[in-house]
Amino acid sequence: MRLRFLGTDSQVGQCPTLYATDRDTYVVQGWKVTDPEALADLRDVLDGETFVEIPKALLRFAANDEPEEDR
Template identity: 65%
Template sequence: MRLRFLGSTSEAGACPSLYATDRGTIVVQGLELADAEARGDLLHVLDGETAVEVPRELLTEIARRVLTDQLIDHD
């Protein structure tokens, strides 16, 4: 699998960051959610899975960029 950096809201591209894969999925890089109470709210966590906290602004910015890129590619 190959990753393509999509962006970050952190300084100098540090985490959390989002990547697109060549398999059509998204990878999230960030610090593992350590708050025990919040982790207790997670549902159906499988072996090998973890949770990463991502700022809402990062998701909306990347979504805007991806949608804009798709519109440009279709012109």
């Protein structure tokens, strides 16, 4: 899998950050969710899955996710 940086709401070298993948998905760099109440609300968690928290405003960078040939 390859990642392409889309944007960040942070200072250099910090999270949260949004990336597009070459598999038509997104990867987010954010704050690890460790709150027991929040984790208890999650459903159908598979082995190998994890959860990160990001601000809603970060998703505005998803609009930058255009195929290279469309730029």
